[in-house]
Amino acid sequence: MMEEHQIDIKREMIHFLEIIAIPLIICILWQVSTTKGWIKASVLPAPAGVWDSAVSLNEKGLFWLDIGSSLSRILKGFLLGGTIGIIAGSLIGIFPFFDRITKVFVAVFRPIPIISLIPIFILWLGIGEESKIAVITIGTFWATLINTMDGIKSIDRKLVEMAQILGKNKWETIRYIIFPYAFPAIYTGIRIAITASIGYVITAEMIAASAGVGYRIMYARNMAQPGIMFVGIIEIGLFGLLVDLLVLKLQEKLFSYR
Amino acid sequence: MILLLFGMETEVKQVEEIELQIKNVCKNFMIDKKKREIIKNIDINVKKGEFVSIVGSSGCGKSTLLRIIAGLETVSSGQVLLEGTEVAGTSPRCKMAFQEARLLPWWSVEKNISFGIGRKVDEEEKDKLVAQYINLVGLNGFEKALPRQLSGGMQQRVSIARALISDPKLLLLDEPFGALDALTKINMQKEVLKIWESEKKTMILVTHDIEEAVYLSDRVIVLSERPGEIKNIINIDIGRPRKRGSHDFSYFTNLIYKEFFTEVEREVEYSI
Ligand SMILES: Nc1ncnc2c1ncn2[C@@H]1O[C@H](COP(=O)(O)OP(=O)(O)O)[C@@H](O)[C@H]1O
Numbered sequence: 001m002m003e004e005h006q007i008d009i010k011r012e013m014i015h016f017l018e019i020i021a022i023p024l025i026i027c028i029l030w031q032v033s034t035t036k037g038w039i040k041a042s043v044l045p046a047p048a049g050v051w052d053s054a055v056s057l058n059e060k061g062l063f064w065l066d067i068g069s070s071l072s073r074i075l076k077g078f079l080l081g082g083t084i085g086i087i088a089g090s091l092i093g094i095f096p097f098f099d100r101i102t103k104v105f106v107a108v109f110r111p112i113p114i115i116s117l118i119p120i121f122i123l124w125l126g127i128g129e130e131s132k133i134a135v136i137t138i139g140t141f142w143a144t145l146i147n148t149m150d151g152i153k154s155i156d157r158k159l160v161e162m163a164q165i166l167g168k169n170k171w172e173t174i175r176y177i178i179f180p181y182a183f184p185a186i187y188t189g190i191r192i193a194i195t196a197s198i199g200y201v202i203t204a205e206m207i208a209a210s211a212g213v214g215y216r217i218m219y220a221r222n223m224a225q226p227g228i229m230f231v232g233i234i235e236i237g238l239f240g241l242l243v244d245l246l247v248l249k250l251q252e253k254l255f256s257y258r
Numbered sequence: 259m260i261l262l263l264f265g266m267e268t269e270v271k272q273v274e275e276i277e278l279q280i281k282n283v284c285k286n287f288m289i290d291k292k293k294r295e296i297i298k299n300i301d302i303n304v305k306k307g308e309f310v311s312i313v314g315s316s317g318c319g320k321s322t323l324l325r326i327i328a329g330l331e332t333v334s335s336g337q338v339l340l341e342g343t344e345v346a347g348t349s350p351r352c353k354m355a356f357q358e359a360r361l362l363p364w365w366s367v368e369k370n371i372s373f374g375i376g377r378k379v380d381e382e383e384k385d386k387l388v389a390q391y392i393n394l395v396g397l398n399g400f401e402k403a404l405p406r407q408l409s410g411g412m413q414q415r416v417s418i419a420r421a422l423i424s425d426p427k428l429l430l431l432d433e434p435f436g437a438l439d440a441l442t443k444i445n446m447q448k449e450v451l452k453i454w455e456s457e458k459k460t461m462i463l464v465t466h467d468i469e470e471a472v473y474l475s476d477r478v479i480v481l482s483e484r485p486g487e488i489k490n491i492i493n494i495d496i497g498r499p500r501k502r503g504s505h506d507f508s509y510f511t512n513l514i515y516k517e518f519f520t521e522v523e524r525e526v527e528y529s530i
């Protein structure tokens with residue numbers, strides 16, 4: 001009993017080492033190559049230099065301001081685009097009529113890269129919040145729309161037939177069979193949407209903004225402050241990691257029946 | 259005059275006794291842009307409380323026939339009457355258990371079974387009903403289990419309980435034990451027989467297992483190869499419970515086997 005427990009702990013430790021091995025090596029290489037002067041600080045500052053940049057940003061009150069503005073844009077755009085995307089995707093998936101009338105629209109507009117719309121949104125909506133939220137809304141909309149639609153369309157007809165035999169009406173079938181069945185796909189859409197939103201918000205902020213992680217990176221480039229650029233990049237990476245962990249944990253909880 | 263009245267009365271009585279009438283039913287499907295006859299001229303009356311099996315080789319239209327009775331498929335010609343009323347869509351009188359259990363993987367055994375309850379009932383009565391049917395199919399202790407945690411046989415029991423819980427008069431079983439191992443299958447057959455005897459339902463079983471048909475049925479309907487036509491109807495005149503090894507039992511299984519062998523022999527002749 002005791003021994004088994006110890007083996008478990010040992011295995012977990014080995015797994016943990018496997019996971020952090022590559023990030024650790026990169027950090028060591030980074031530290032060594034910068035302190036030894038193999039790479040110039042104006043190209044890649046040492047970890048300590050990046051840390052100092054983060055501290056100075058924080059002292060000016062910009063560190064959390066940037067993160068806050070980027071996050072609030074993602075959240076607003078995601079809520080808006082996700083809601084519309086899931087509703088529209090459901091209608092298209094459930095009712096062939098909606099599928100028919102939106103077919104051409106989807107086929108034409110969906111392949112357009114969201115990034116290419118940024119200048120248009122700035123033209124229409126200005127350089128304020130609206131243009132950035134709009135970009136995220138559109139990106140989130142497509143990701144959730146397509147996944148919801150496909151998830152519902154892939155419904156196992158045999159289950160629908162079963163509900164029919166049991167005398168369930170259309171609404172009951174949608175509620176108890178079609179939606180639960182499509183839920184993992186809808187969830188995937190949400191996950192893709194959040195991850196993609198990070199990219200959209202950074203890009204939009206680089207083009208026009210007065211705060212935000214993307215804006216700060218661009219600003220630091222213009223000011224030749226590579227330390228601040230790397231603060232931004234690390235922030236984005238860590239945020240991505242956090243979202244991933246959260247999404248996976250939630251997924252285990254939601255779909256434990258599989 | 260009196261005679262005439264008498265005659266009418268017996269006829270009315272007869273109609274009452276009959277659960278299902280299948281009148282000259284044909285079904286065609288378009289397959290590969292060609293019209294194919296799948297079943298042809300099927301004429302069967304099933305009495306209330308009767309256990310009827312339909313046997314036939316695969317592809318002869320057994321499932322199609324059941325689906326027509328269930329209201330999942332329309333006829334190309336002919337008529338199907340449930341207690342004298344023409345079938346148009348699914349009916350609360352008639353429930354079906356499929357070859358696959360078709361359970362909802364995100365729901366427990368309990369919830370899957372309670373999904374079969376047709377009418378509005380309060381929570382308390384619902385729990386009582388579900389407990390009763392879990393008991394009927396012998397799944398006590400597995401109320402909270404998820405479908406993936408059950409064996410194939412147990413999943414089938416859930417499916418049968420779900421079909422029975424709304425108290426249908428007619429239960430259709432489409433090869434429900436086809437995917438089970440021999441031992442589980444025999445246990446499930448006993449289970450179904452027990453339910454049939456205690457619940458007084460009319461049951462129609464589709465199977466390609468001749469022993470299963472003889473073990474369970476009052477009558478066995480043998481369908482021909484496609485298009486499925488009634489080849490023979492065999493009354494199984496043996497008391498229950500039936501013993502698989504008994505002389506009578508093998509007499510009837512042989513009788514039905516012969517129906518298939520003659521067909522195979524004929525085919526061989528043709529191919530020469
Ligand atoms: N919806 C359908 N459309 C076209 N052909 C079908 C359909 N359903 C069944 N068939 C055809 O009808 C035939 C009989 O099928 P089925 O009733 O499932 O046979 P069985 O249950 O006896 O094996 C098969 O050849 C099958 O291809």
Ligand SMILES: [Mg+2]
Nearest residue numbers: 320321322433
């Ligand atoms: Mg079949």
